[in-house]
Amino acid sequence: MSIFTDPKLGLIPGPFHKKLEEQNRAQNWYDWAGYSAPGVLDSVEFEYFALRNQASLFDISPMHKYRLTGPNTTAMLNRLMTRDVRKIGVGRVGYAIWCDEEGMVIDDGTLFHLGDNDWRLCCQEQMLTWLLDAAWGFDVSVVDETHCVAGLSLQGPTSYAVLEAAGLDVSKLKPFDLSQIHHDLMISRTGFTGDLGYELWCDWDKAEALWDRLWTGGAHQGLRAIGYEAVNLARIEAGFLTAGVDFQPVHATERLHRGQTPFELGLGRLVDFNKGHFNGRRELLSKRETPRSLLMRFDVEGFKPSEGSLIYNRRRKEVGHITSGIWSPTAKRNIALAHVRMPDASRSSGLKAEIYTLQEGKWDTRMARLTPVNKAFFAPPRARATPPART
Amino acid sequence: MSQFDAIVIGGGVNGLIAGTLLGRRGKNVCIIEKSTRFGGMASYSVDGGPTLAHSLYNLSPRALSDIGIDPQHPVLSGKPVSTVSLSEDGRHIVFKNDGVYWSDGTKHPESSAWSDLTQRLITYGSLLRQLAEAPAPGGQKTVLSRGGLNEFLRLAKLGIGLKKLGKSEMRRFLQVVLSNVHDIILDDLPEGPVAGLLAADAIWGSATGPRSPGTVFNLIYRLGHGGIITQPAGGMSALTDLMVEAAQKAGCVLMPKTEASRILLDNDTVSGVETTDGRTITAPIVLSNLAPKITSQMTGPSVFDIETIRRVRNIRACGTAAKVNLRLKDNSPLPGLPEQLANERLIFAPSVEYVEAAFNPAKYRQMSKAPVIEAFKVQTADGASWLSTIVQYAPSDLEGGWTESAKEKLAQTTVETLSRSLPGLGDHISGKQVITQDQIESATGAPGGHWHHAEMALDQLLTLRPANGMARYSMGPKGLFQCGAATHPGGDVMGLAGRNAALAALEAQP
Numbered sequence: 025m026s027i028f029t030d031p032k033l034g035l036i037p038g039p040f041h042k043k044l045e046e047q048n049r050a051q052n053w054y055d056w057a058g059y060s061a062p063g064v065l066d067s068v069e070f071e072y073f074a075l076r077n078q079a080s081l082f083d084i085s086p087m088h089k090y091r092l093t094g095p096n097t098t099a100m101l102n103r104l105m106t107r108d109v110r111k112i113g114v115g116r117v118g119y120a121i122w123c124d125e126e127g128m129v130i131d132d133g134t135l136f137h138l139g140d141n142d143w144r145l146c147c148q149e150q151m152l153t154w155l156l157d158a159a160w161g162f163d164v165s166v167v168d169e170t171h172c173v174a175g176l177s178l179q180g181p182t183s184y185a186v187l188e189a190a191g192l193d194v195s196k197l198k199p200f201d202l203s204q205i206h207h208d209l210m211i212s213r214t215g216f217t218g219d220l221g222y223e224l225w226c227d228w229d230k231a232e233a234l235w236d237r238l239w240t241g242g243a244h245q246g247l248r249a250i251g252y253e254a255v256n257l258a259r260i261e262a263g264f265l266t267a268g269v270d271f272q273p274v275h276a277t278e279r280l281h282r283g284q285t286p287f288e289l290g291l292g293r294l295v296d297f298n299k300g301h302f303n304g305r306r307e308l309l310s311k312r313e314t315p316r317s318l319l320m321r322f323d324v325e326g327f328k329p330s331e332g333s334l335i336y337n338r339r340r341k342e343v344g345h346i347t348s349g350i351w352s353p354t355a356k357r358n359i360a361l362a363h364v365r366m367p368d369a370s371r372s373s374g375l376k377a378e379i380y381t382l383q384e385g386k387w388d389t390r391m392a393r394l395t396p397v398n399k400a401f402f403a404p405p406r407a408r409a410t411p412p413a414r415t
Numbered sequence: 416m417s418q419f420d421a422i423v424i425g426g427g428v429n430g431l432i433a434g435t436l437l438g439r440r441g442k443n444v445c446i447i448e449k450s451t452r453f454g455g456m457a458s459y460s461v462d463g464g465p466t467l468a469h470s471l472y473n474l475s476p477r478a479l480s481d482i483g484i485d486p487q488h489p490v491l492s493g494k495p496v497s498t499v500s501l502s503e504d505g506r507h508i509v510f511k512n513d514g515v516y517w518s519d520g521t522k523h524p525e526s527s528a529w530s531d532l533t534q535r536l537i538t539y540g541s542l543l544r545q546l547a548e549a550p551a552p553g554g555q556k557t558v559l560s561r562g563g564l565n566e567f568l569r570l571a572k573l574g575i576g577l578k579k580l581g582k583s584e585m586r587r588f589l590q591v592v593l594s595n596v597h598d599i600i601l602d603d604l605p606e607g608p609v610a611g612l613l614a615a616d617a618i619w620g621s622a623t624g625p626r627s628p629g630t631v632f633n634l635i636y637r638l639g640h641g642g643i644i645t646q647p648a649g650g651m652s653a654l655t656d657l658m659v660e661a662a663q664k665a666g667c668v669l670m671p672k673t674e675a676s677r678i679l680l681d682n683d684t685v686s687g688v689e690t691t692d693g694r695t696i697t698a699p700i701v702l703s704n705l706a707p708k709i710t711s712q713m714t715g716p717s718v719f720d721i722e723t724i725r726r727v728r729n730i731r732a733c734g735t736a737a738k739v740n741l742r743l744k745d746n747s748p749l750p751g752l753p754e755q756l757a758n759e760r761l762i763f764a765p766s767v768e769y770v771e772a773a774f775n776p777a778k779y780r781q782m783s784k785a786p787v788i789e790a791f792k793v794q795t796a797d798g799a800s801w802l803s804t805i806v807q808y809a810p811s812d813l814e815g816g817w818t819e820s821a822k823e824k825l826a827q828t829t830v831e832t833l834s835r836s837l838p839g840l841g842d843h844i845s846g847k848q849v850i851t852q853d854q855i856e857s858a859t860g861a862p863g864g865h866w867h868h869a870e871m872a873l874d875q876l877l878t879l880r881p882a883n884g885m886a887r888y889s890m891g892p893k894g895l896f897q898c899g900a901a902t903h904p905g906g907d908v909m910g911l912a913g914r915n916a917a918l919a920a921l922e923a924q925p
Contacts, residue, residue, distance in 0.1 A: 301719075
């Protein structure tokens with residue numbers, strides 16, 4: 025969903041804008057929730073390989089952040105989220121999705137359990153009015169922190185070493201742990217790349233100081249500021265979904281039946297029917313066994329990126345489309361995320377993507393065989409090692 | 416093992432009918448009521464004064480026969496009453512079933528125009544009644560089920576009924592049904608008291624004026640059972656006593672002075688009710704005659720979807736009709752009113768414009784300075800004579816609240832307004848009793864003191880009543896049903912909401 029911003033206002037500079045501007049040779053800014061965010065700062069290849077081989081810094085401040093506090097917060101969140109949030113301990117972060125009354129996914133995000141009945145929700149879509157509706161009848165206060173909490177994503181195999189060099193000790197943090205380093209800096213071992221990495225959260229006005237601190241520390245660790253394009257390659261390799269690309273946040277859809285259930289998105293593990301009522305539970309119970317389509321991971325024949333391609337079955341009937349498709353530089357495979365309608369999704373043999381190619385003024389199509397893949401395309405063990413390696 | 420098969424919360428008319436119907440179908444039912452007497456709004460009164468409702472015009476014979484009460488029962492057949500439109504010059508107008516007359520008995524020149532229009536609306540009402548006597552359409556998942564087939568046939572019958580009206584009449588129906596009553600009345604009648612009466616009958620109890628869209632529907636709704644107004648013999652409490660008797664005959668356990676505090680749930684299924692005095696009554700079905708918002712508070716919001724709660728809290732219910740009871744010194748005739756009209760239904764609504772102007776202050780949280788009034792002269796059990804009046808508009812959200820001085824002002828306005836046609840009325844009055852919406856709300860739970868628990872407006876009717884997704888009486892967890900006036904088809908002392916809800920509960924859990 026694009027968020028309405030005043031066209032007269034133009035794109036707003038984020039908390040790291042000055043720092044990003046200094047490094048932005050490509051001048052490739054795009055609109056992320058009204059903020060000017062870098063698509064590429066230098067070149068996507070440099071940035072991607074910095075992410076996978078060294079360390080990368082990506083500004084995630086435009087993400088929407090909501091602080092939920094008050095005696096009923098856990099109960100309120102448990103009614104909102106499909107998973108049992110009581111299982112996310114204090115000091116832990118949980119990936120969660122939430123649905124509308126028809127069981128269609130509204131958005132996904134990360135829940136930071138900061139303290140007893142003190143949570144932060146971080147997500148892609150604007151969610152304030154929905155959270156206020158969800159909080160009605162509960163003793164919960166909802167505060168939109170989007171514009172006062174800055175976020176930096178430090179990802180890559182040397183990211184731990186960067187933090188160490190910057191004087192920040194996170195050796196004890198396991199994946200999905202969070203730590204309040206001091207009162208205005210929180211670090212969580214989370215990310216959107218499937219690699220070793222951390223997300224750093226601080227006050228908006230402390231952002232530049234944090235940037236400088238990391239940069240001084242990271243000078244010898246190959247640290248590089250990156251834009252969204254490199255992050256996107258990494259997240260597809262990790263098999264992560266992007267709202268509006270790999271699934272349609274149902275509140276942002278205008279056409280009927282464009283929403284998807286968690287089961288259709290392969291997120292059934294995040295639905296806990298035994299925890300009591302949650303939004304959409306009754307509908308999801310009846311929709312659990314009857315997905316209309318499935319979100320699948322594919323190995324695509326050949327090397328041409330398949331994004332946007334239609335998928336055909338053996339009888340040449342169109343049965344789906346590729347939502348995200350890239351040549352994976354690390355996996356050395358042509359990979360894709362795709363929606364495939366039932367029943368072809370469950371058979372999933374003999375599927376082909378029709379990839380359009382443009383070569384020096386000549387359009388062509390090629391039919392590329394699709395081989396289903398169950399796991400992430402790239403999931404290095406370093407992402408989970410504790411304490412993490414320094415290089 | 417549960418104590419009961421079903422619990423009905425709230426022993427108003429709909430609650431009694433729902434419970435009795437279930438009892439007659441072999442269910443072991445308990446009806447709980449927080450006050451000492453059953454009957455809810457219909458028979459609510461203060462200090463032995465006149466009851467809130469004082470006449471019947473919409474009581475459903477179908478609901479009655481379903482609970483074993485003969486629609487021709489002597490209490491009900493009571494006394495049909497005529498309506499008198501009070502005039503300031505003493506030339507009152509009397510509306511009888513066969514036409515409109517001056518109070519001296521001569522025919523009013525607008526009689527046939529009035530009869531034609533009323534008759535047409537009654538025809539429309541009888542067509543729409545089929546919709547009222549069943550759950551709102553659209554809830555059945557497949558046509559090829561018993562329920563689906565019934566629903567299809569019902570809609571087909573409505574369609575055929577419409578067709579049978581003939582082309583031009585059908586066109587007219589479709590044209591007027593969503594329209595405002597001001598335009599429709601003044602198409603056929605000149606502005607004046609005859610038109611004014613129809614305008615008044617289109618707005619009772621609702622936060623609308625004659626120019627508001629959907630008021631033609633309100634008028635049709637009121638005329639849905641033929642438009643005949645009766646007063647039950649023995650008053651409204653005699654009617655509710657009759658219903659209590661029917662409930663007992665059907666084997667229902669009636670528990671007065673029992674207030675539900677919580678609806679208990681187990682694994683997304685209703686398991687019973689907890690009362691304010693700490694008792695637990697168990698049953699797998701609970702029918703709540705309370706407004707949806709109160710029902711949802713009794714379970715807690717977490718058992719409902721967020722959208723459901725959002726809709727529930729946005730249901731519009733701003734009551735506009737206050738009850739002003741004027742105690743008369745004796746049973747002597749009212750001044751300025753011929754003896755033979757003394758016990759008829761008196762209306763003060765001299766024109767459509769007057770009714771619309773009366774509505775204006777209510778939009779700004781003020782009471783009307785020149786209200787629309789319906790009055791009945793009644794005698795209470797202690798033999799005292801009262802003028803029982805419904806005064807509109809007295810909005811529930813009055814600026815500054817319904818303080819004693821605001822109530823006094825309303826009573827004053829009522830007497831002054833009536834005195835325009837009944838000069839010297841003030842000298843006959845020995846006491847005043849004002850029952851405002853906040854009192855009605857705290858006594859009966861009706862939000863905003865609203866007759867229908869939820870405004871009868873196009874956005875809150877049929878499949879949207881009380882709100883989208885709740886039109887089939889069930890709400891959230893398994894076994895929880897609504898049976899109050901907020902559900903389809905709505906309130907008035909009609910009983911169809913309770914009847915339909917009971918049938919829906921039976922269908923869900925035979």
